Amino acid sequence: MSSDYSARHLSVLEGLEAVRKRPGMYIGSTDSRGLMHCLWEIIDNSVDEALAGHGSEIEVVLHADGSVEVRDHARGIPVDVEPKTGLSGVEVVFTKLHAGGKFGSGSYAASGGLHGVGASVVNALSERLDVEVDRGGKTWAMSFHRGEPGRFADEGAPSPDAPFAPFERSSELAVAGKVAKGVTGTRVRYWADRQIFTKGAEFQLEELVGRARQTAFLVPGLAITIVDERGDEPEEHRFHFEGGISEFVEHLSMDSPVTDVWRLTGSGTFTENVPVLTEGGAMISTEVERTCEVDIALRWGTGYDTIVKSFVNIIATPKGGTHLAGFEQGLLKFMRAQVEQNARRLKAGTDKIDKDDVLAGLTAVLTVRLPEPQFEGQTKEVLGTPAVRAIVTKVVAKALGERFSSTKRDDKAQTSLVLEKIVAEMKARISARTHKETQRRKNALESSTLPAKLVDCRSNDVADSELFIVEGDSALGTAKLARDSEHQALLPIRGKILNVQKASLPDMLGNAECASIIQVVGGGSGRTFDLSTARYGKVIIMSDADVDGAHIRTLLLTLFFRYMRPMIEDGRVFAAVPPLHRVVVQHPGSKPNETIYTYSEAELNAVLADLKKRGRKYQDPIQRYKGLGEMDAEQLAVTTMDRRHRTLRRVRVEDAEQAGRVFELLMGNEVAPRKEFIVESAAGLSRDRIDA
Structure with a gap:
């Protein structure tokens, strides 16, 4: 390598080249996880439309040829010409990074998409992408090959292997048919580029179904249908819930309830400086006021496992962020105050409860909605907007305060049970910590506290x-x-x-x-x-x-x-x-008989068929073990306990x-x-x- 380093050594990647060169920056990875992220970029665009009140049906079809299609009945991608670029709205959305209707233009009050790169990234990483838009009484269509618009010369079913001719002078958004007046919607079908994604990458039906169910809970009234045509028989899953996140909490809960599902709602405002695009095309830093709406459903159960799901504008944030930190802070601060007020009744002493004591047995779904949230990275796993933390903490404290000060009989009983559970968790934690240092491996001779019926081993390993x-x-x-x-x-x-x-x-x-x-x-x-x-x-x-x-x-x-x-x-x-059976194979003369153990009916039948084929005799009837007590020590050792011969599951x-x-x-x-x-x-x- 030359030690010379000047401006001519710098590479400037234009348009979608950057995405194809560094796909991990945009979708996290190029395995099945990245493939699923691409699919959710397209689905989330349809969900954002439903969130804005347009369209209540989304259908996702996993085709047998490896492609995937997302259909909705929302407003449809704009088909008119975008004045700055001179391109149709469809081409802008699918070919220009950081372009879309989610930059504070008033099209979406709160949305999952905010970077304007989702659809264009998917297009760049697809061998072929077809989009159809129903709008203005017509069906408009356009195709892309690795992000470049053009035409495929299909013979029969559409295929990424069909001959492709890019547009030379200007792109064309073609009219593919007519639709009834007032009918709108978008259909996007694409074939992921195998040059980009690893060999084993494929769409995960179970993950898709799980997240579709989750999204249907978060957007009450939205119906999501998943159709998998990759197997011998098409498999269909449909989700439609009206109960929202309260129903979601009931679905997630695995233990018996201590409380009903509580709903904590509220909102708060904050200001932030953001660049705003003026009519003249200049970006000016402006102080704007934002509203953050908080909606939480939670319930405590008898178990000790914690399930907390957090979302921002229906986008899951598995690694939390400021909203989750605010929720946990508000919950802990409020419960500490309640335990201190009721310390005598609860026999809590002077010890302080910690976060794990409060979260034990809690199932909660936390959602916040705000315009232009700040995420850490395109994969949107962590919310970074600082002001959300204080707003969520305040909403939690106020809503729980109303619940705990309620005079209703059910509320008083349930709040009392929650405090008792939290204090019990605290005592168990302190007790375990106290005894942990003295616990050690003991055998039966050293310990008088172990049950008398235990037959211990000699080893201390x-x-x-x-x-x-x-x-x-x-x-x-x-x-x-x-x-x-x-x-x-x-x-x-x-x-x-x-x-x-x-x-x-x-x-x-x-x-x-x-x-x-x-x-x-x-x-x-x-x-x-x-x-x-x-x-x-x-x-x-x-x-x-x-x-x-x-x-x-x-x-x-x-x-x-x-x-x-x-x-x-x-x-x-x-x-x-x-084993289930013991087959004794008889040998002629003085040669000792052979014992064969089988573990299923199928294995027994196979062994007997093999013996008959070889002309070997065996003792009849064959012993069928109904219990371990029927075996003698040698048989039990060889079949079940001896490490050299046994089988364990x-x-x-x-x-x-x-x-x-x-x-x-x-x-x-x-x-x-x-x-x-x-x-x-x-x-x-x-x-x-x-x-x-």
Whole structure:
């Protein structure tokens, strides 16, 4: 490389070249995440129209050829000529960076788009983009190839591989048809450029459906339809809610309620200096007054997990920002004052509550709407407008003050329960901190506090130790002989433990079996669970291979998910896989017989077919294990406990929210959804799997 460095070495990227050269700056990444960001730039334009009161239907179609189409029935992109550039409104929107109707021109009071680069960035990163606009009784159409306007010579269905001819002298917004008077709308279809995006990048239906549902909650009355045509059969999802964010909170909540959904609303004004475009084309810094509207829905539940979703002009801000900071500050300041006022009744002492105590069990949706918010970057993950913090704090304090000073019986009961829950969380946190320093790994000889029925291992190495939770005393006797006493501990449980999804925290702690498991694991429970003090590297649920065994395993997993979730998240919880059948293959002469274990009906049938094919004989009838107690120690060791031969299934949580819904469905208080699930799933269940 030359050491010479002068002005001729500088590169000036014009127009959309900058986007294609540095796509990560505009969409975050060039994998599936960036691909989805592009799609949401187009969808958000339609949502902004709905937010402004134009159009109540949006349809997103994932076509089989890899393209995606977004349709709406809003005002349609302007088709007249923009005076400064001499280009049609459609071409300006799709080819010019920082151009659009969201720069304070009065077209949108509050919108998700504000940088004016969304549509043009998507166009620059698309191999082909087609746009159709219904406006003024006509359908107007235009096509682009990697951001350049022109014509595709399609033969049949549109394709990015069709011959393309760019416009030479001037661009043309063609009339493609006629529509009835008053019909308006926009349709955008594009093929992402495979030169830009990584090989495995594709549209994620689950993520698209989740965010479409979220947007439908945030814009009451807006219907969003997702159609996926990529599979053998088209898959359709439609979302339409009238309840707004109150309904959203009910959808997100996974635990039993302590309060109803509370709605906190208000607004505030602030001033900021912003450059304003004058009629003469000059940018002059002007002090303008802004209004920020705050709308919050929240409720406390019996659990300890916190779910807070924050939005600015319906754009999700997963990393928070000034609005979330204001919400947490206002909530903590107000609750501290309430606890201090009621310290004697609540027996709170002189300790101060902290943020985690207040947020435990809280589900909240926080939305703010304001013109031209300041985001950190085009991906809009963090709100940066400083004045919003104080406005949100003030709204929270005022609205909660009205709720806590209410004379209504329900309000007084619920506010009292919230304060009691917060103080209980504070006491649990302080208690856990006090005992944390004294907690350490103990074996049965050192500890008199561990349950007497625990058969502990000798090793003090947590990483190499295993706790088997065994169903019944009969299986315990065999397991004692089959285990490796150096590293494997045993804890028997009697029958089916308490369903902790339905039970309260005191009921759970009062249950002998649940309390024993929590005590033996040694990390505590709930929000104060400390993974570093857990006494075993693996916890293995060893239940019978029948319906009752599956139920016991589900009850135990519910206990771990609700009160010791870090164990699952760290991959420390396993389910043993005992065999279902024992096939004894007979050998002629003095050669000892061979034993084959199978773990499913299909595997058994395959083994028997193979033996018949090879002309081998086996003992009949074949032993079918109904429980672990039917095995002798050697069989149990070889099949289920010996690390060299056993099979374990690791319990994982890929999506905590989805897992929470499944546990609530299977184990919660609502019977009707569970009955519906059982009826719908009955057809897919094999009768051979039921021990009856």
